[in-house]
Amino acid sequence: MNSEFTIAVHCLIELAKNTSGHLYSSEALSQKVHTHSARVRKIMSTLRKNELVVTKEGIRGGYRLNLDPREITLALVYRAIACEALKLNWCSCSESDPELISVRMVMDQAFGEAEVLLEEYLERLTIDSLLRQAEKVRESLSCLCPENIPSDPQSIDK
Amino acid sequence: MNSEFTIAVHCLIELAKNTSGHLYSSEALSQKVHTHSARVRKIMSTLRKNELVVTKEGIRGGYRLNLDPREITLALVYRAIACEALKLNWCSCSESDPELISVRMVMDQAFGEAEVLLEEYLERLTIDSLLRQAEKVRESLSCLCPENIPSDPQSIDK
DNA sequence: AAAACTGTATCTATTATAATTACACTAACC
DNA sequence: GGTTAGTGTAATTATAATAGATACAGTTTT
Numbered sequence: 044m045n046s047e048f049t050i051a052v053h054c055l056i057e058l059a060k061n062t063s064g065h066l067y068s069s070e071a072l073s074q075k076v077h078t079h080s081a082r083v084r085k086i087m088s089t090l091r092k093n094e095l096v097v098t099k100e101g102i103r104g105g106y107r108l109n110l111d112p113r114e115i116t117l118a119l120v121y122r123a124i125a126c127e128a129l130k131l132n133w134c135s136c137s138e139s140d141p142e143l144i145s146v147r148m149v150m151d152q153a154f155g156e157a158e159v160l161l162e163e164y165l166e167r168l169t170i171d172s173l174l175r176q177a178e179k180v181r182e183s184l185s186c187l188c189p190e191n192i193p194s195d196p197q198s199i200d201k
Numbered sequence: 202m203n204s205e206f207t208i209a210v211h212c213l214i215e216l217a218k219n220t221s222g223h224l225y226s227s228e229a230l231s232q233k234v235h236t237h238s239a240r241v242r243k244i245m246s247t248l249r250k251n252e253l254v255v256t257k258e259g260i261r262g263g264y265r266l267n268l269d270p271r272e273i274t275l276a277l278v279y280r281a282i283a284c285e286a287l288k289l290n291w292c293s294c295s296e297s298d299p300e301l302i303s304v305r306m307v308m309d310q311a312f313g314e315a316e317v318l319l320e321e322y323l324e325r326l327t328i329d330s331l332l333r334q335a336e337k338v339r340e341s342l343s344c345l346c347p348e349n350i351p352s353d354p355q356s357i358d359k
Numbered sequence: 360a361a362a363a364c365t366g367t368a369t370c371t372a373t374t375a376t377a378a379t380t381a382c383a384c385t386a387a388c389c
Numbered sequence: 390g391g392t393t394a395g396t397g398t399a400a401t402t403a404t405a406a407t408a409g410a411t412a413c414a415g416t417t418t419t
Binding site: 084085088100104 | 362363364365366367376377378
């Protein structure tokens with residue numbers, strides 16, 4: 044699965060954690076997510092067009108969720124980013140051989156159905172559920188490695 | 202999905218159609234599948250290691266199926282080629298940020314489960330079923346475009 | 360008007376993918 | 390036993406996809 048998807052989900056999780064009332068800037072997000080702010084802006088722009096986040100330009104601008112984290116399913120994110128993880132790759136796409144075309148049609152059909160099943164599965168995962176799970180995992184990790192200081196959510200708009 | 206998978210499936214369908222008793226050479230297969238013979242050999246070599254096909258070197262060598270087409274599921278092919286279509290891509294994989302690690306663990310887990318579901322679905326598709334469907338599609342296509350002469354399976358070892 | 364943001368395009372670097380070439384090895388055939 | 394027709398596999402090159410980086414126009418707030 045393409046990395047725009049993982050970045051999008053990770054950003055949404057960060058936004059869900061932000062209860063400060065302030066917007067989250069692309070610069071701050073990019074540090075959390077370990078990528079570049081221009082890339083974050085591009086992805087967030089796509090999410091805005093799909094009404095998953097609200098953006099604001101200008102001073103004190105930035106991003107926040109447009110829905111409750113319990114309402115944001117991974118299926119919504121998946122469709123917004125148009126990952127098409129199961130789309131088949133045909134290196135010989137310009138061929139007009141009727142045999143190849145028929146095989147291709149049948150397989151594309153089969154994997155289209157697989158994609159529907161995948162989206163049904165992703166429908167059941169929400170930003171909220173992932174966030175809770177990740178918190179739990181982090182707690183158990185910090186028991187094992189207590190030197191890892193837990194992050195400070197208040198440091199968003201330094 | 203990576204194109205090795207589609208090539209592998211297409212080759213297996215061709216092998217299933219070959220009832221001539223002769224082996225199918227990489228050269229002939231590569232023409233059917235519209236790629237290069239070295240690539241076909243590489244992929245078929247992987248399928249041989251997974252016991253889906255039998256290969257033979259030397260004169261009159263080539264490939265044939267090792268199982269009945271009804272027994273070769275796409276799940277077998279998928280695992281053989283190790284497509285990992287749903288594997289998440291983390292561009293920041295060397296980071297040791299505990300927050301990122303926990304998000305990553307949770308998401309990798311979720312998509313590992315999605316991959317299991319996908320394999321269950323692929324378990325229900327066989328080379329035989331695809332072959333039959335493709336034949337039907339080709340028949341209906343040839344009604345629409347009768348100038349497309351049906352292929353001649355006897356021309357394999359010309 | 361200046362400052363702090365987003366939005367977006369473009370360029371460059373890196374990586375992944377596919378095509379191509381080459382050749383060692385193997386088995387059948389004469 | 391040598392020639393031929395095939396696989397197995399590695400190495401090289403070409404092309405495409407991905408990610409990083411930079412730049413700057415546009416938008417708000419102060």
